[in-house]
């Protein structure tokens with residue numbers, strides 16, 4: 001009993017110990033809030049990326065791949081619910097008679113697609129694409145202003161007055177002041193084979209008319225891709241080869257089987273196009289694999305932040321070590337009398353250990369509690385800060401969000417608590433050990 | 448005849464100082480009977496404090512035996528010796544050794560918590576508080592319960608220390624120059640108090656002192672020099 005009693009008295013009479021407690025609480029708080037925010041952000045980014053991707057994408061197909069053959073082969077895959085062919089090309093677009101588009105905004109290229117006019121040109125079959133991806137939703141997204149919408153979503157890419165249609169990301173439309181009905185010129189090139197067998201690049205310009213805007217949740221996709229009808233590209237670039245395909249967008253029935261399905265699809269594709277060249281037989285990637293570099297970059301940021309915050313926790317632990325050591329130094333004189341009154345050396349030592357552990361426990365509980373609350377009400381906190389100080393913690397528009405993302409992982413809470421307890425234990429044991437090594441008779445002989 | 452409450456036989460104690468071994472006690476025999484006041488006199492450095500620590504199981508003798516009620520105790524496990532320090536002997540020191548964060552009452556109550564678990568103590572908390580209050584009343588500090596040591600005079604502090612030593616109802620009190628830090632009037636008061644309680648409770652009392660007059664009030668005077676007992680004589 002005396003241990004608990006003394007530990008409490010020692011702590012209550014030394015407000016400086018609050019410093020260590022506060023330090024631990026603060027670092028735990030930061031670990032909970034920042035990591036929850038990042039986990040929420042990662043979950044949101046994944047959702048956004050997924051919404052702009054097919055469940056499985058077959059790509060890197062060789063030039064001789066034929067859509068009819070691949071479609072027939074893939075029809076055997078039981079977990080496949082829909083598939084759509086794509087041609088993937090690149091090009092510059094410009095608006096004839098208008099000033100060139102402004103240069104990319106600094107820092108907005110990576111996530112947001114920026115404003116570079118060099119784009120992916122995706123040739124799709126609108127009806128099949130709508131079955132295999134979220135295409136149908138992308139062109140009817142309620143966030144698209146009515147004047148920018150596609151007039152006839154059922155025939156989104158139908159040519160207008162003989163001119164092929166194009167769909168642009170809504171942000172690009174807005175930024176460049178484009179409207180449905182505006183004409184654009186897509187400038188691109190192909191390698192043409194001359195009769196003597198030499199290949200040479202040839203410029204191709206395709207006039208296009210804007211049918212409307214599309215919007216996925218992944219701004220980076222919208223900024224960098226435009227959709228045209230697959231027939232347009234087959235006609236203009238592939239000499240009318242209506243069976244050409246570069247990529248296949250596939251929707252699956254059962255998402256939990258995604259990886260296995262992708263593996264099976266890869267094997268089907270290999271068999272269908274294999275001509276003995278390891279490099280040219282296509283790949284099948286899940287949406288996660290296809291965006292792996294991007295998703296991992298966000299996860300790396302989270303990992304880095306974890307390290308930084310753990311370092312802060314260790315710093316807080318040092319603070320605690322300092323205050324506890326000071327206390328032990330001050331209280332060695334009590335060790336003698338406690339021993340004389342019937343304390344064992346171990347028991348007296350544990351008074352100091354109990355002090356440290358109490359500080360740690362309260363700090364951790366405080367940090368976890370307040371941290372979880374902050375994380376849950378992060379959006380409210382953001383709005384309060386915005387209202388009170390005009391500080392925006394997390395600019396939502398940049399990331400296409402309507403509230404600050406947050407995902408509290410109970411396992412992470414346990415890990416943080418465990419880490420904090422671990423460091424707290426170590427810094428409590430060290431001064432307590434010093435107390436244990438102290439000879440109680442020294443204080444009893446002297447003052 | 449009942450065995451002495453506290454006895455020492457053939458006690459030697461060497462301190463190691465580097466490679467050197469310094470003999471501080473060189474064969475001390477001593478017995479204290481229940482109800483007896485024994486004064487321990489000797490020049491500074493004679494080994495009085497060391498002997499007292501050995502008698503109270505605070506320090507281990509190099510050789511020799513400590514007997515409580517005739518039973519050897521110096522080789523008992525650490526926990527057992529701690530329990531005996533608590534229940535068999537009470538210590539009073541020259542410099543009080545009160546815990547500055549605690550009030551007088553809490554300092555005394557602390558002695559009652561030493562060997563009890565939280566649950567055990569919780570069950571008797573009211574009674575424990577009452578007993579501590581009563582003892583402080585006995586030593587004349589009824590109106591000083593809530594004072595911290597820094598708010599008490601030297602004499603009052605020593606009274607708190609005496610109350611603390613008595614709380615666990617020990618059979619032996621070991622006092623190391625308990626009045627060494629007090630003026631003579633205050634010292635007289637403290638000594639009167641100690642001897643009165645000693646009589647009331649029929650305690651064995653070992654009193655280390657440099658004060659010949661004080662020693663004359665004991666039942667027996669043991670004189671030490673250089674770690675040996677020179678003489679042991681009954682007073683009057």
Ligand SMILES: Nc1ncnc2c1ncn2[C@@H]1O[C@H](COP(=O)(O)OP(=O)(O)OP(=O)(O)O)[C@@H](O)[C@H]1O
Nearest residue numbers: 462463464469471490491492493494495496497498
């Ligand atoms: N830890 C130690 N290491 C070495 N020598 C020690 C130690 N403690 C005490 N001594 C020596 O033991 C001897 C006896 O000390 P002790 O404190 O018992 O004397 P004392 O009779 O109580 O003296 P005083 O009247 O001044 O209190 C002294 O010479 C002291 O230097």
Ligand SMILES: [Mg+2]
Nearest residue numbers: 495496497623
């Ligand atoms: Mg001494």
